[in-house]
Amino acid sequence: MDAPEYGDASQVLRRIFGYDEFREGQQEIIEHVVAGGDALVLMPTGGGKSLCYQIPSLVRKGTGVVISPLIALMQDQVDALRALGVRAGFLNSTLDFDEQRTVEATFRAGELDLLYLAPERLRLESTQRLLDAGDVSLFAIDEAHCVSQWGHDFRPDYLALSALHERWPDVPRIALTATATPATHAEIASRLRLDDARHFVASFDRPNIQYRIAPKDEPKRQLLELLRTEHPGDAGIVYCLSRNSVEKIAAFLAENGITAIPYHAGLDAQTRAANQSRFLREDGVIIVATIAFGMGIDKPDVRFVAHLDLPKSVEGYYQETGRAGRDGLPSTAWLAYGLQDVVQLRKLIDTSEGDDAHRRLQGAHLDSMLALCETVECRRVRLLAYFGQESKACGNCDTCLTPPESWDGTVAAQKVLSAVYRLDRERRQRFGAGHVIDILVGKKTPKVIQFDHDGLSVFGVGADLSAGEWRGVVRQLLARGLLAVQPDHGTLALTETSGAVLRRELEVPMRREPERRAAKLKAARVAKTAPAAADLSEEATAIFERLRAWRSATAKEQGVPPYVVFHDKTLREVATLHPSSLGELGTVNGVGENKLAKYGQQILDTLAEI
Incomplete structure (x- = not known):
């Protein structure tokens, strides 16, 4: 079977994905990979990373192989691509033998645009022989921070991905992550041998x-x-x-x-x-x-x-x-x-x-x-x-x-540290934060009385603050390393820097929490709405809800998540524009050729019923 002609990157963006313009940074990355270059991409979640390997996979000859740690989500990812008319498949442990053989045969025949694999499967010699038997257009390494010991989702199987370039030296590689400090960034490049690749670092800001x-x-x-x-x-x-x-x-x-x-x-x-x-x-x-x-x-x-x-x-x-x-x-x-x-x-x-x-x-x-x-x-x-x-x-x-507000918490800090010092040095005792706070506010609990701690010189010296405020003081001292938690029973102890505070050689400014007003915060959140998602009118809201109901029923019937049919953002735009023809509907962001053909008349019929 001949591979479909998808066109260049801009045509694929419009025809398949239904968007007129690339997001910031996408086009440069896509053109670099389409031309056969290696890339390391740092881009925030929701920034459009997936298109950076999906579009090159459709433009370049062969099948794009995506290495992803997300076995439980591969089905949904493939469903979303198939809904766009993209020939996608996956190989993982959820498939039975016959299903696996079918996907492998489809790949060998050149009838897949994208193939998703877990890193564990890619290490198998049988999988490597399969890829040798087909035509691989690129390797995409998703969630690339999993290779880093500095990161928080380390996966040892990702370390073997450095061998991709050795076995398939002519196949471009693109590694992508949304989470990378400079240290993580450097380790990803080193471990995946992408030092000579072009690095693309987008802003991590998510203003919404x-x-x-x-x-x-x-x-x-x-x-x-x-x-x-x-x-x-x-x-x-x-x-x-x-x-x-x-x-x-x-x-x-x-x-x-x-x-x-x-x-x-x-x-x-x-x-x-x-x-x-x-x-x-x-x-x-x-x-x-x-x-x-x-x-x-x-x-x-x-x-x-x-x-x-x-x-x-x-x-x-x-x-x-x-x-x-x-x-x-x-x-x-x-x-x-x-x-x-x-x-x-x-x-x-x-x-x-x-x-x-x-x-x-x-x-x-x-x-x-x-x-x-x-x-x-x-x-x-x-x-x-x-x-x-x-x-x-x-x-x-x-x-x-x-x-x-910021306030001078030096005296408050000295009171806490003095209480901990006297319990530890004078009484050879250590206690948790709650007990120390009871001593400071002068609360005669059974435990305070039992240990005669109401006789300490620091008993009651903190009556000027509430117990809740003292918890904030202790929390901030712990946060700054001016107070320590002992691993045995979670008791408090002094640190090397505590003495500087007690001698007043170090000032301790502290944070005082303001009263949060939910209404103000919510109003600010709504005000940050992107232009394409401005608040809907009452009429448009009613239309949007009807479209959501249609989408839910359609998704349930097809056994896919609703967003695979259309995103909320697309339905909002439909509700606002109220298109009366397939041509008008086709101008909406997120409505590509395949979805227009598949769902277009249903949407127009839904709109006509309102």
Whole structure:
């Protein structure tokens, strides 16, 4: 069978994908790879990375081979391409023998435009012989940060991908990731032997995402308020560190009338697959998950990502929050953060397996995450600086919209450190933060009385601050390394720099949380809407909802996620323009030739019924 003639890159963009213009940076990358050049691409989630290898695969002769760690999502990725009229397939452990033989035969016959493989399968000699028997147009290494020991999703099988160039020296390679500090970037290039490749580094800024970090104060209640006031009926992801927390939060949300389902490694594979499928294929579902969930999720209409526990690194936080708003519409990244998070993660690092170098690396990751949480500056400026990029205050994060106050916390810090010193040196005792705070505020708990701690000179010296304010002080001291957590029982201890504070050789400015006004933050989030996604009129909203209903029914009938049919952004534009002919409908972004032929008349019929 002769391969279809797709045309050049611009023709493929319009005819297949339904877009008139490339996003910033895409065209240069695509032309470089089409010409046979190797590329290392750093581009944010939602920035259009996939087109950077999909379009060259359609323009170049042969089959583009995509190496992806996302076995559970390959089916949806291939379905999305097939809906566009692209000949795509995958080989992984979910296929039975006959299905695998069919895909292999199709590849050998030159009847595939894209073939998805897991890195584990590519290492097999049988797979390498298969690729030798066909015509490979390029190798795309997706989620390339998985090769890096510096990253947060390290996959040892990615290390073998350095051999691609040795076996197939004439086939161009493109490695892509949305998460890379300068150190990770350098390691990807080295391990994949892409030092001589052309490097493309886009801005990591996602201006449609509003970053917000709130002090923990009944986090379940805080989460419920966020969902009810700002995201009713929206799809979203809630991240927790433990499986137990995932189960409890999912149950809590369900009890309060919100469609929420759990996802973690402790669930059996069938349940995980069913819950992931439901999240992808239904509108308005919230998934509560550990970080086992999310890499490669293409769902474009995730309106929020919430963290109920502190992420272990800025890389993890950035990639997880990046799963919100892939369609460019306003979205929220919300994190509840408290003293116990710092205590728990410090303790986990100190007791973790691995050598001192590993623990130092984990500690450095956590320090950077804490600096992001405690900053009085723009969150986005701090976040982008971590990835080596300069920016200006964004006006769309909590510190820009409701700036925190900075106050001289030196005396408060001295009181905490003095209490810890007296317990440790005078009494040979160590206690956790809660007990130290009880001593400072002069609270005669049974434990305080039992150990005669109401007789300490520091008892009651902190009555000027509330217990909640003292938790903030302790949290900030831990964040800055002026106080330490002992790995044995999570007790507090002084550090090498504590003495400088006690001697007043070091001042300690601290952050005081302002009162957050949800209405102001929500208004700012809506104001950041991209021009193509401006607020719909009442009439257009009604049309949009009818189109969504049609899309849901169509997707269910075909067994694919709704976004495989059309993205929300495309339906919004249809609702606004109200096209009356196939020609007019074909001018809408996201309506390519295949989708116009497949769904065009159905859309016009739906519009005519309204």
